[in-house]
Amino acid sequence: MEPLTRLRSRTVVINSTNVDTDQIIPARFLTTTTKEGLGRQLFADWRYLADGAPNPGFVLNTPEAQGCRVLVAGRNFGCGSSREHAPWALLDYGLRAVISTEIADIFRSNSLKNGLLPITVDEPTALWLLQHPGVEVDIDLAATTLTLPTGAAVRFPLEAFARHCLLHGVDELGYLRSRLADIERFEAARGDAARNA
């Protein structure tokens, strides 16, 4: 996982609520056995017409959206299926952060494990961002602050451990494995020793 400390980028806005993971990456693309290349299928049913040509009416196909690394969306982004293909597709496309008033639990957890930063903000901040697509925002992970071009700096909540992992690009698995002695003790106390440990 690439460390993430500071991110300055213009925003791309999808002004829709309850954007579910079936929209982010439709199920028919989950037949892959790897993580790579899913960016091509990101938002496939909104992004491409029936003949496969780009849909000019979809925001990701506009010239202004190119190179944006921050996605702003309506409430409850990432709801639905647990598919980690959703953050994989967003990252593979080039996005590094998602901003909404509310981000679904499993999507949030999956995002953090891959270096995609889920940022929840208050209603007025979200509304301003939704109404001002393409503005440059400055995200400081160490300070957990999102700074708008107006100069307003908004703190966002981020669980301490997840922040540590993102800042240092470390995987949670390393920490979990460092607790293996605790796990073995837990199993032994239940009379259930591991067969394959």
Next chain:
Amino acid sequence: MSPRTLFDKVWTAHEVVKETADTPAVLYIDLHLIHEVTSPQSFSLLRSLGLPVRRPDRTLATMDHSTPTKSEQVFGTEPIKMDAAARQVAQLEKNAAEFGIELFDMHDARRGIVHVISPELGCTLPGMTIVCGDSHTSTHGAFGALAFGIGSTEVGHVFATQCLLQRKPKTFAINVEGSLKPGVTAKDLILAIIGKVGVSGGTGYVFEYRGATIRALSMDERMTICNMSIEAGARAGMIAPDEVTFAYLKDTPRAPKGAAWDAAVARWRELASDPGAVYDAAIDIDAAALEPMITYGTNPGMVVPITGDIPAAPAAGQPAAAVFDQALAYMGFRGGEAMLGKPVNVVFIGSCTNGRLEDLEAAAGILKGRKVAPGVKLLIVPGSQQVKRAAEALGLAQIFKDAGADWRESGCSMCLGMNGDTVAAGAYSISTSNRNFEGRQGVGARTLLVSPLTAAASAVQGRITDPRTLL
């Protein structure tokens, strides 16, 4: 000790390391269910680190999401038509063999949708922690287990350590009182709950379904309820185990036997929330006031009684006007229209929500001696091979075939359309599954979520029908 909730008891019993301000809890996982779609990348992680699956004996694999439902493809007289699905199935066979995991493969009589087979085998037990790379893992909460969906990275974590790093969620009591009227099912109840709580009202919470109505439900019905907790944003939904739970599990193949069974039941009786236990949130539902429910939009919270009209404008808790209008445009509906009588092209009965024997019995009760309306395709896909055999032994399959339905082998099938069982663009699908998202059942497909009774009644009439008119 202060009174504790069911959730708190199960959580605490699995804390290997308690959470602190700086670190999440290390939570022990009793049962890890895997399937072909969300596990390949997790096995790749293990290989890249040179690690074994730490507890293959606590891991169970099946194939369900991308697998075919046509008998000739399942049982090998024809190849699996979709190359990518065939590759995933082959990959899981290889991974399970290499890492020593028990696999219910394509030919296994115990195969089926992961959330259907684990309970019917007695692998799902009260008080367990259960995870799977699938958001409908919440289903197993019907047994008083703490069960939730995880991503593929976390699947890798459980492979390597049998644990997950988790922050303790909050609790939400869903109190349900009153008797469901005839023709109103568990599916209608959970759709009504989602309509009331909203599709993100449960974010950050574990639901506990409580009250006399819940106690009166069968295990198949309780699984339907817990299954759709995630559609309200809650990763898990739980129901305290009771005599109904114990009777269901008693003779399942892998439940404890003899003295071990008696000891287990004694432990499980202690799991119910203590009187006076405090929840972080609560809601009361009057089950007696409910009608059969149907969705009209593109998320499960956009739901009305079947005799009702599509709202003219978004209600509180619903999407903003532009998004609401977009959803109705996708569905080809207008605000203020009645749901009854709307056209039907495809009817799907199945899925981890409503693919169990009682669901098929309910559908058969309506379909018996009747025919599917001309021009309507009715696809019935049992939740497991065991459900399929039971339905055939009881004569349900014959009723379905006589009615003109397509009766298939088990799997997720048209719920998410990964295996080629899809709905055409623009077509209306009356479905007993769990998600009516845009394109869920096929590009441009229009999904309306209902109970098996409403699905069967609508298949017979060829339009959206109140099942109570055919009971």
